[in-house]
Amino acid sequence: MSQPPEIQINPEIHPKNGLHLPALDLWLDAPRAKPFSFISHAHSDHVARHQQILCCPVTAHLLQRRYRIARDRLTIQHFHESVTWNEHSITLLPAGHIPGSAMLHVRNLHSQASLLYTGDYKLRPSRAAEPASWLQADTLVMESTFGLPHYVLPSAAEIEQSILRFIHESIADHATPILLGYSLGKAQEIAAILTAHNLPFVSSKTVCEMTQACREAGCHLPAPILWDGDIPAGTTLIAPPQILKQAQYFQIPNPRTCMMTGWAINPSAKFRYGTHAAIPLSDHADFPDLLHTVEIVKPKKIITIHGSTRELASSLRQRGYNAWSHYGNDQLELPFL
Ligand SMILES: [Zn+2]
Known part of the structure; x- marks a missing residue:
């Protein structure tokens, strides 16, 4: 049969x-x-x-x-x-x-x-x-x-250590650390990582809006603090990559930028994105x-x-x-x- x-x-x-x-x-x-x-x-x-x-x-x-x-x-x-x-x-x-x-x-x-x-x-x-x-x-x-x-990404713990190292080295050099990621998803992941490590941060307008929308939907995220032009010493800015073309960016004293993307496993990523560094935080x-x-x-x-x-x-x-x-x-x- x-x-x-x-x-x-x-x-x-x-x-x-x-x-x-x-x-x-x-x-x-x-x-x-x-x-x-x-x-x-x-x-x-x-x-x-x-x-x-x-x-x-x-x-x-x-x-x-x-x-x-x-x-x-x-x-x-x-x-x-x-x-x-x-x-x-x-x-x-x-x-x-x-x-x-x-x-x-x-x-x-x-x-x-x-x-x-x-x-x-x-x-x-x-x-x-x-x-x-x-x-x-x-x-x-x-x-x-x-x-x-x-395409083999580092562990989550290794990536978090890379983020902390970037922030601490930037602050030690009297630079302003700026972590760049999409307003929805990546930005909230960065915010949650910085919160877990007790690192202060402010967020761009679109990041604030998306974080607030996620909070309204029940996600456990800290209330966002809007970047109003000033970034206190020792504080990190979370913003989407488009910020690099906006006038507000050019007023930041001594900015040091890091692109947060899985594509950062390619060694040339920071040149491609025009940033000081790139870390392979991927979703x-x-x-x-x-x-x-x-x-x-x-x-x-x-x-x-x-x-x-x-x-x-x-x-x-x-x-x-x-x-x-x-x-x-x-x-x-x-x-x-
Ligand atoms: Zn997606």
Whole structure:
């Protein structure tokens, strides 16, 4: 007797519109407005003005505050809560990327076939984002930002030591330490690190706004202090990278800048960003953590999205997994003869 065909939840892949789950008529982080889409988190490259949006409560609050999206467009679901519709169980899981970042887990209640969509995620501990948690899935749709084998980030403890060293050396040199990171996510992680080490800091206007929005949504972050032009001695400024082009920046006495990005593992990063230093504080999984994710989820099929998709899929195939890039054109791999 032949085996019945294996049933999987297969997303439709649209090169310019992202992924779509036909059984639920649900898009996943669609870049253009759709009737109904899951938004994994409130970074702008994952947000569009859909008619209806599935998201978690923190992201719902950030979408309203940052993008003025109306409350009646939001279908809000708490982490770990399962909701049934169209004969599927839908669960949101924390992704560890930024406050409110979520993964989407879908299970067909008849076939038990399952899919996990990670969005942007991180495995290593975060001080500001909810820690990632996992469910097994037959199909794993995973991000690939650091999908090349040499993208191995230092430990969280080593990165925090680098930040403390940068601040202490700047202050010892009578310079003003400035830590640069995106206003939502990275800036709150930096704020939480400095708070944990009892280091005083002020924040730019956009960082203050996003930190306040996260606090309103229930995130445990200190009340931000607005940078009003003066930076007291011994105090660090947290600001987005755009500050380097603004007039206010040029009034800071003896500024010493440090870009906070996972791309700082490239030695040339500080030259690329035009900063005095760069520290690889990332909100994405590095290559070893991408591989570890696959071991946790135990999928039968993997679709790689965002970043080094073909390279990560190739690395996974070499390890025996059925992995393919979202963008297609995976190179045919022939053994050397
Ligand atoms: Zn993101």
